[in-house]
Amino acid sequence: MLSEIWTIFIKDLRLDLRRMENFFSMFFFSVIILLVFAFAMPADKDSHIIFAPGTFWVTFLLSGILSLNKSFQLEKENACMESLLISPISRGSIFLGKLFGNIIFIMIIQCLIIPLFSLFFYSGFLDHFFSLMLLSVISAVGFSSLGTLLSGLTTDLRFKEILLPILLFPLLIPLLLASVRIMQGILIGEGFSGELDWLKLLIGFDLIFLIISYLIFDFVAEM
Numbered sequence: 001m002l003s004e005i006w007t008i009f010i011k012d013l014r015l016d017l018r019r020m021e022n023f024f025s026m027f028f029f030s031v032i033i034l035l036v037f038a039f040a041m042p043a044d045k046d047s048h049i050i051f052a053p054g055t056f057w058v059t060f061l062l063s064g065i066l067s068l069n070k071s072f073q074l075e076k077e078n079a080c081m082e083s084l085l086i087s088p089i090s091r092g093s094i095f096l097g098k099l100f101g102n103i104i105f106i107m108i109i110q111c112l113i114i115p116l117f118s119l120f121f122y123s124g125f126l127d128h129f130f131s132l133m134l135l136s137v138i139s140a141v142g143f144s145s146l147g148t149l150l151s152g153l154t155t156d157l158r159f160k161e162i163l164l165p166i167l168l169f170p171l172l173i174p175l176l177l178a179s180v181r182i183m184q185g186i187l188i189g190e191g192f193s194g195e196l197d198w199l200k201l202l203i204g205f206d207l208i209f210l211i212i213s214y215l216i217f218d219f220v221a222e223m
Helices: 002-019 021-040 045-069 073-077 081-086 091-120 123-154 160-171 173-187 192-221
Strands: none
Touching (some): 002 021, 002 091, 021 045, 021 091, 045 123, 045 160, 045 173, 091 123, 091 192, 123 160, 123 173
């Protein structure tokens, strides 16, 4: 099974890196969002500290949805989805391969966005780089689990670019609330220990939707 997951993951990674369309669209969209918030917010440092967590996760959410929209796009464009489904690869392996691909691309963007966020918005952001990256990884697992499942569900529907966020965003409310609160604790110096209850909620969200998405992707793929 691990070899199957690796095959799907490497296939998607190579295709995305060859075209670079996914990377550049996510990166430039994130930069535009940061610039808009940087010019719209008050210039004083206290305001930036207050609004930094919300601004960061809005950027995460909106750029991440671009990656999810493209999860099954190549298979659909080249009429390869049916071939993928009848191949001797389990549906769970397809899901996990796509999931890991989405997580990797989101984390690559996060590695670039955190320094830019420190430059444009809040200068102290880079001081907590590793804590913020760890939080981003935990959040990306839940975000990508649910997003990959819904992307597979909507891939053959009209207006999927609209339907996917409509279905996804309400379900992500617990994840976003927990991520914002944990980031507030990190920025004021308390780290993860200051928001343990929210961290438990975030990890629980990840585990629940990772398991549920893995189990029902088989049925979604047949729809």
